[in-house]
Amino acid sequence: MELKNATALVTGANRGLGRHLASQLLARGATVYAAARRPETIDLDGAVPLRLDVTDPESVREAARIAADTTVLINNAGLSTGTSLFTGDVEDLRAEMETNFYGPLALTRAFAPVIGDNGGGAVLNVLSVLSWAHPAPLGSYAATKAAAWALTDASREELAPRGITVTALHVGYMDTDMAAHVPADRKSDPAEVAALALDGVAAGLPEVLADDLTRQVRRSLARTPDAA
Template identity: 70%
Template sequence: MELLNAVAVVTGANRGFGRHLASQLLERGAKVYAAARSPQSIDLPGAIPLQLDVTDPESVAKAAVAASDATLLINNAGVAAGGSLLDGDLGDIRLDMETNYFGTLATTRAFAPVIAANGGGAVLNVLSVLSWLHPGAFGSYSAAKAAAWALTNASRQLLAPSGITVTGLHVAYMDTDMAAAVPADQKTDPAVIAGLALDAVARGDQEVLGDEVTRGVKAGLAG
């Protein structure tokens, strides 16, 4: 799709990777609704703050009405609660799934009819290398991202007749708050990944492999 004059809704746009996506969309000439649970936290010049909590159905519904001219949805909002699958707090495990999977599902269900009514467009889901790689220490997050990958693939088929493409971004560690404890040499520049992802959306690609780690894991899946 053409990003110039696109109307984008970016969830979790108040900081980190979401802010980079929103900023670069503005640079490319798009209108941007920068969505966050607390819209007052949006400080990006030119962006339109939008209240959106992906775990709150009422909030999602109101956002779809407020951004009724949307042609691009970027499901970026996420959380890594860190609960152990065997003995961790079930509330943390549910939070991972409610945010990363059900939140993405809720926004997709709400905005797909909006995008279709506006002539079609695109959805970009921010996934992870942990959609495919499932280390025990990150089992809860991996399970949620694996579910979001399945959602991405299934919704791509369901939305194609409406003129909506669906792109999945898989990436390992980026230099954001979520990966603050990770050594710098193991992290990629989120601005670079944002550019790759938006280029892929513009081309209508199904998948983006953001870094060498992710490309290596994808290549090894058959083994």
């Protein structure tokens, strides 16, 4: 789809990848609703700050009412607590699932009718290489991203008749606050990742694999673990 003159809503647009996505959409000629729980933290000239908590149903409904001209939804907001699946606080596990799975589900349910009524458009779900690789120390986060991958694939099929494409962005570590503990040489530039993602949305791609690690892990899915 043509992103120039599109109207996009980006969740988690106040920092990290979300801010780069919103900024680059503006540069491409789109109107942008920059959504965050604290809209006063949005500092992008030309963007429309929008208060949104993806885990709050009323907040989601209000966002869909306000941003009724949306044609592109970008589910970027995410949470990683580093909680252990078996020894961590269950409330932290639930918080990750509420943000990383139920949040995109709620936003897509709310905005699919909006986008369809506006003539069709696109959804971009920001996922992870951990949609497919599930190391124990990151088991909780990986579980939420695996669930979001399934959501993305099912959404793609269900929304296609409404003229809505659904793109999954898979990426490893990026140079953002969430990966502040990771050595710099293992992190991608979020500005480059944002550009790849938006190119993928414009082209209607089902998936964007943003780095070598992600491409390697994606290829490995064809192999059976511990095969005889």
